[in-house]
Amino acid sequence: MADTLAPETPQATKDQLENRDIPKIVDAAIKKHGRGKDALIPIFSEINAALGYIPAQAITEVRRQVHDPANQVLVSDNKLFSMVSFYHMFSTKPRGRHVIKFCESAPCHVVGGRQVWQALCDELKIQNGETTPDNKWSLVTTSCLGICSVGPVILVDDDVYGNVTPADVAQILAKYD
Amino acid sequence: MALFRSHVLVCVDPECLAKGAHSVMDALQDELVSQGLIEEIQVLETSRIGSCADGPELMVYPEGVHYVGMTEDDVPYLVEEHFLKGRVVDKFRKQITVAKDEELGPPKPKEVRVVLRNCGQIDPENIEDYIAEDGYAALAKVLGEMQPQEVIDEIMRSGLRGRGGAGFATAKKWQFCRNTPDSPKYIVCNADEGDPGAFMNRRVLEGDPHSVLEGMIIAGYAIGANMGYVYCRAEYPLAVSTLNLAIKQARAMGLLGDDIMGSGFSFDLEVRMGAGAFVCGEETALIASIEGKRGEPRSRPPFPAVKGVWGKPTNNNNVETYANVPQIILKGADWFASMGTEKSKGTKTFAIGGDVNHTGLIEVPLGITLREIIYDVAGGIKDNKGFKAVQIGGPMGGCLPAKYLDEKIDYENLNAAGAMMGSGGMIIMDEETCMVDIARFFMEFTQDESCGKCTPCRVGTRRLLEILQNICNGDGEAGDIEDLEHLCKQVQLTSLCGLGQGAPNPVVSTLKHFRDEYEAHIFEKRCPAKVCRSLISYTIIESACTGCTVCARNCPVNAISGERRQPHLIDPSICIRCGICKQVCNFNAILVE
Numbered sequence: 013m014a015d016t017l018a019p020e021t022p023q024a025t026k027d028q029l030e031n032r033d034i035p036k037i038v039d040a041a042i043k044k045h046g047r048g049k050d051a052l053i054p055i056f057s058e059i060n061a062a063l064g065y066i067p068a069q070a071i072t073e074v075r076r077q078v079h080d081p082a083n084q085v086l087v088s089d090n091k092l093f094s095m096v097s098f099y100h101m102f103s104t105k106p107r108g109r110h111v112i113k114f115c116e117s118a119p120c121h122v123v124g125g126r127q128v129w130q131a132l133c134d135e136l137k138i139q140n141g142e143t144t145p146d147n148k149w150s151l152v153t154t155s156c157l158g159i160c161s162v163g164p165v166i167l168v169d170d171d172v173y174g175n176v177t178p179a180d181v182a183q184i185l186a187k188y189d
Numbered sequence: 190m191a192l193f194r195s196h197v198l199v200c201v202d203p204e205c206l207a208k209g210a211h212s213v214m215d216a217l218q219d220e221l222v223s224q225g226l227i228e229e230i231q232v233l234e235t236s237r238i239g240s241c242a243d244g245p246e247l248m249v250y251p252e253g254v255h256y257v258g259m260t261e262d263d264v265p266y267l268v269e270e271h272f273l274k275g276r277v278v279d280k281f282r283k284q285i286t287v288a289k290d291e292e293l294g295p296p297k298p299k300e301v302r303v304v305l306r307n308c309g310q311i312d313p314e315n316i317e318d319y320i321a322e323d324g325y326a327a328l329a330k331v332l333g334e335m336q337p338q339e340v341i342d343e344i345m346r347s348g349l350r351g352r353g354g355a356g357f358a359t360a361k362k363w364q365f366c367r368n369t370p371d372s373p374k375y376i377v378c379n380a381d382e383g384d385p386g387a388f389m390n391r392r393v394l395e396g397d398p399h400s401v402l403e404g405m406i407i408a409g410y411a412i413g414a415n416m417g418y419v420y421c422r423a424e425y426p427l428a429v430s431t432l433n434l435a436i437k438q439a440r441a442m443g444l445l446g447d448d449i450m451g452s453g454f455s456f457d458l459e460v461r462m463g464a465g466a467f468v469c470g471e472e473t474a475l476i477a478s479i480e481g482k483r484g485e486p487r488s489r490p491p492f493p494a495v496k497g498v499w500g501k502p503t504n505n506n507n508v509e510t511y512a513n514v515p516q517i518i519l520k521g522a523d524w525f526a527s528m529g530t531e532k533s534k535g536t537k538t539f540a541i542g543g544d545v546n547h548t549g550l551i552e553v554p555l556g557i558t559l560r561e562i563i564y565d566v567a568g569g570i571k572d573n574k575g576f577k578a579v580q581i582g583g584p585m586g587g588c589l590p591a592k593y594l595d596e597k598i599d600y601e602n603l604n605a606a607g608a609m610m611g612s613g614g615m616i617i618m619d620e621e622t623c624m625v626d627i628a629r630f631f632m633e634f635t636q637d638e639s640c641g642k643c644t645p646c647r648v649g650t651r652r653l654l655e656i657l658q659n660i661c662n663g664d665g666e667a668g669d670i671e672d673l674e675h676l677c678k679q680v681q682l683t684s685l686c687g688l689g690q691g692a693p694n695p696v697v698s699t700l701k702h703f704r705d706e707y708e709a710h711i712f713e714k715r716c717p718a719k720v721c722r723s724l725i726s727y728t729i730i731e732s733a734c735t736g737c738t739v740c741a742r743n744c745p746v747n748a749i750s751g752e753r754r755q756p757h758l759i760d761p762s763i764c765i766r767c768g769i770c771k772q773v774c775n776f777n778a779i780l781v782e
Contacts, residue, residue: 049481049482050479050480051481053461053462053481054462056464057423057464095482098466098483098484098640099466100465100466101465117385118385118542118616118634119385119386154424154465155383155385155424155465156384156386156388156424157424157425158387158388158424159203159207160386160542161204161241161548161549162241165207170426172206172207173207174204174208175207175208
């Protein structure tokens with residue numbers, strides 16, 4: 013259920029580009045949520061939202077700032093990576109500029125979700141968990157969003173679309189650049 | 190204060206947002222600015238104008254005109270007609286019909302609303318609305334007139350049990366935590382509602398967040414805790430922001446923080462978000478996640494009441510449990526205990542899904558029968574088909590057949606029947622449902638969500654799924670049923686947490702009640718409900734076929750051949766059994782076997 017730490021060589025250039033931003037983003041997240049252990053998930057949520065994924069460098073940066081034996085906050089890169097890789101919503105691999113999340117739960121499935129999923133795969137020519145070669149789109153599934161009365165539901169970044177039909181897919185995608 | 194001649198209220202519930210309510214709002218603002226009306230007309234956000242079924246919706250006051258199905262392209266016309274020329278635009282106007290909220294309409298027959306009483310009735314973003322409905326009166330009563338032990342005694346007398354599914358007596362849990370000689374103590378609210386299709390807690394958090402906060406503050410007072418967490422799943426961003434706003438407003442009014450209402454009791458709350466892991470609904474996994482760790486469960490004891498958040502005594506209850514508390518304090522334990530059965534008191538919310546006429550959210554007194562829920566509250570089975578089974582309790586629940594229809598719903602009866610209360614998801618299935626396929630579907634879910642920490646769950650769910658897949662694919666063998674039974678028992682007995690212990694339930698219950706369907710799949714290579722594709726075949730009844738060619742034209746793989754006005758033929762080696770031919774045939778000439 014977790015992302016594996018894939019070799020990130022193809023994205024190395026992207027990482028380098030972001031190198032300068034990472035400490036800034038980590039600083040801002042820690043400033044907002046504090047240095048306690050219970051701030052770790054909120055901090056990484058913030059980083060994931062800002063960069064679209066959590067690069068190894070960010071994990072190290074968080075560890076450097078949060079690890080504090082005097083206050084019994086003991087974290088290591090390994091422990092942090094293990095935590096980050098556990099949660100579906102965190103990605104350790106770079107994602108496209110826009111992330112499409114498709115609700116794969118039963119209520120959406122029975123009202124035509126599978127056809128919408130097929131339309132998304134066909135339109136973007138990628139499969140679950142993949143990113144388009146131009147780095148524009150990533151396609152992932154999500155667990156139930158609880159708005160089952162307007163299924164099938166997809167999320168594009170933070171925008172929710174309900175009652176989606178296969179015919180709507182192209183139109184929705186066209187809204188994003 | 191600026192005076193406006195007119196106010197436009199735009200519904201920003203998730204359903205309307207999903208249909209583009211924000212774009213409509215932005216377009217309205219822009220159009221009002223460009224028409225020079227922005228000083229006269231104010232645009233506001235609101236909730237639940239109507240059902241959201243025809244969203245985005247907006248309401249114009251003082252006229253009280255209700256517009257539905259708006260798009261941003263409609264906005265310039267609406268502004269010109271309604272606000273410049275003063276003419277109501279009929280084509281956008283909500284047709285006056287009986288109000289129809291697909292999720293939560295007006296109470297249906299036999300419904301009793303306690304937890305949902307304020308949902309859709311008050312503005313969740315305004316604490317004063319809640320206070321006007323007796324909000325925080327229970328807290329005032331508790332802090333002013335009751336000792337902590339009296340609060341626990343009152344909850345004990347009410348008979349309230351955990352609404353998260355297991356049904357443990359709430360007051361016993363509180364007492365256990367209160368008696369643990371360690372401090373500080375913590376209050377946790379489990380708002381990690383992960384069961385697919387279950388959204389009861391979301392509606393309470395979004396529609397009446399203060400009822401949950403008030404319940405938590407009262408619990409904090411009773412137990413002796415000064416700090417609490419609401420753990421909400423990240424899939425519910427609106428619930429999180431509504432909660433945060435509610436907490437802010439409660440703090441500003443002195444209902445959270447130091448010395449609440451001058452009583453000397455201090456309590457504060459924080460919202461913690463998950464990051465997408467179903468298993469975090471399990472209490473020890475949830476606590477690990479609050480502490481910033483992998484959300485993996487651990488073995489109990491020690492129970493959270495002894496060692497919970499940060500190793501300190503912690504009381505963890507479900508959203509619905511807390512939302513019941515203020516009502517019990519205000520109206521009394523006897524009132525609450527007057528509803529329900531001998532051992533299960535009060536009401537329960539259910540999310541009804543599947544093949545019934547009215548799906549959505551309901552709240553009914555415990556002790557109601559399944560028949561009443563399905564035929565009176567939910568309006569009966571769709572298309573007058575026959576009832577086959579109801580799946581209760583989410584992915585870890587069980588399937589009950591027709592002989593349980595007159596069973597009274599309470600914790601004991603459901604457990605005895607092989608299902609469970611769970612969080613309250615209820616999927617009703619008609620006669621065209623294959624029970625082996627349903628068991629496979631739920632096993633796919635639990636197998637995927639198994640956190641992997643303990644072997645019985647990690648490997649056991651995978652093996653169970655493989656056997657079920659084989660049976661559905663027509664590769665079932667003699668001995669499969671016995672293997673399933675054996676494996677189910679092992680996984681139930683040896684898994685670490687409720688996810689693994691409950692995962693085999695859909696298999697166990699379908700094996701118990703629909704064993705003949707498994708046998709038909711394995712020994713006769715036949716799917717009685719005609720669902721499992723590998724076990725069915727499509728043929729054309731020669732005498733009924735008129736040769737209209739509709740089926741041949743619609744077949745996605747060109748498996749159907751035949752001359753016009755001559756009977757057609759399906760080539761079984763090409764047919765993918767998608768069923769489209771049966772759907773499009775106007776002469777019932779397609780036979781499924």
